[in-house]
Amino acid sequence: MNFNLYLVGVGGQGILTIGELLSSAAFHKEIPVNFFPSRGMAQRGGHVRAQLRLGRGRMGPNIAERSADLVIAMELSEAIKAVRYIRPGGDFLLYEETWLPTAALLGKAPYPQAGKVREAVRAAGARLVSILPEDLPQTDLHRLAPNLFLLGAAVRGSGLGQLFSSEDLQMAIRERWPKGAEGNLRAFQAGWEAPLHLPTALSAGASV
């Protein structure tokens, strides 16, 4: 089975970690994988994207437009840049966090409204699940890591679930953080258990 995952966000959100964990899980399962992180010149707060391709023996690193089975976007405005890559019927996981560039913060430059972004995703024929930062379950101490939460939700709810089990990713998480995997495992598990089974949530067309 071939699968294309397109990831966007801004530097500092841990978007690349999602791709790294999936690459590592694919590597252990001997699923052919090519993972192409691209941070350009981005420091914290800059545009970051990554492309994960699974299943093909020989494949180029870039996902063609209209060819991603799943998009995970972690920043509202950056999500727009991923719309061209989603295939009709693909899953679009939109985490509606906003990182305002300075000019937008000062009110000198526009920043897109959430409704417009959702509209653009739906116009591309994608099945949208949007998650607001405040939707993330709170623990006693602090908010769960959004990237791990999204990973859990994505593996459970999209075609990734046909390639990976929860255990596959748990193993990748433990390997990545030999000490202190617990918080990340909790976030992953919370995403896995979140009521976002993408197809269902999306057929309702509502934000969760």
Place this chain on the structure above:
Amino acid sequence: MARKLITGNEAVALGALAAGVKVVSGYPGTPSTGALASLLADKPDGVYVEWSTNEKVAFEIATGASWAGQRALCTMKMSGLNVAADSLLAVAYSGCEGALVVYVADDPGVSAGCVEQDSRQYAEMANLPVLEPATVAEAYELTQAAFELSEAVKTPVFVRLVTALANSYAPVEVMDVFPVPEREARLIRDIDRFTKAGALICMNQHRDVIARLEKAGKWARERRLNSLSLARSSGGLGVIASGIAGAYLEEAIELLEPLGLKREHISIAQIAMTNPPPLEEARILLGWCNDLLVLEELEALIEKEIYIEALRSKFGGRIFGKLGGASSPGQNTRIFDRIGEYGLYQVASGLAKALGIELPEEFLHGERSAEGLAAARPITTCAGCPHRGTYMAINAAIKKHKLKPDQVMVTGDIGCTILGMNPPFNTVWTEVSMGASLSLAQGYVRAGVQTPVIATIGDSTFFHGGLPGLINAIQHQANLTLVIMDNLWTAMTGMQVNPGTPVAFQDQSSQVVDIARLIPALGVEQFYIVDPYDLPATTTALSEAMGLPGVKVVLARRECAIQSVRRGKVDETLRVIDEKCNLCKLCILLTGCSALDILDGRLVVDEAQCVACGVCVEACARGALELEAA
């Protein structure tokens, strides 16, 4: 063998280790940095690895090692090859002794803001072989082949990757344990090869380099480095796919089969050695196929050679690529652009055009109509970046001279220091190449610019290419102010050491070259050392320097905040005094610092980002920000 998940860069590094490399030198540059960086981190037994001052130096070190019989690897980005070019040509003509492999990474599609050049053109000029992998696994294999070829033919050999490959992770079968190089260095005196003393020597070397390239082509044919698979019956389309374009070919064919593509009518040559051009494969395809399609990112180097071959063989078909035109019989065969990177779309649509397959309008075309809504996100300095203080001080000093920003030329240079071109600073005007800030500034002075001229440069860039420009300015006493923004690291490429990095972070046998001692030794009399976190002092120094004649140097020195924070050096915190803050946002306006945010109608500090540099404290006109002990 062991299966590992590695990047294209690491594949080159491990391929070199597998081939028994002894000396590795290079200069950091996206996207090539990861190759040498991984070797520095691994510290392989018996292998010497260094970041050199610049690519020319690195290439000459690798050459010396090769001429002493060792195997050497030199790594750089495309712009670095321009720096090394002088010696590259000379050494190409001389040839090598031990294997000499040059790893260069190009950036089609420009992910890192640089000249979108095709480095293979140097290979063409220098008569050097080029190996171009299509996948990460091939990068490992072909790097080893490059070492073998280099030593067999005694020529330097290029391994050329592009960004998408250099930075991609994929599983590769690599050696469990790499061999420790055991060769003894030897001294070879051979002025016919290793000097350019006289016309005869030089012309003989020219003859030799041409012969070596031919020999390299023969070596590759014997090894079947390029693969050729012909359709069972003649006719149909011949596809010549080079480098990464070849990685998309199978997928493109699968995609087009339902639209009418017949696999059995397609002959394919996958080209791993792109220089010398694959004339043998081209001849066979020209004789076998009706039409040809050339898949080649950036410049049409192979395609040009194919046209010559087509002329020789009186080929009557069409050649689809970048060079044809509407006047070609039948249809427009110029179907590709020389700009940007190739992906599945280019390969599939190229096949479709060459085969006359109509593609649906939405074929691999996504929905873009909302893209204009995305917020512009200009790259800027990190929270706590010492350069922020320098830009603000330059702007303040210009104001102090009662000049407007558009009256004072501030030349810029390569690296993080160029971020001053962007808002909110808008300080820096130009970016050309390593060290150009200094010489460009002298040009503005000599042109007759009457206002102060300022050149800005980072520490690593200064060592790399700035020194000759400074020496020139001193000799000719150009009226300019040089600001060396010294953060002690080669930061933009991901924190590599340079001659000014403290020894604690370098190989223990290294010695620091201290810019603070270097500048006075060159004879600069107006020399200021400032801490860019100290805005008033930095502004005063700059303002004073701008008013003096001759060459003035301001060394704005403070370690890169990313590095100092990693070691936990923050001992203060920034506090907002809500009663004094009137939300004028001047702090954000002047600093553009991402650690400052407005939340629920209050100015807040993101503790995770703030390093308590205090530059915003200076920016605030109401005393609403202050540092306090953590």
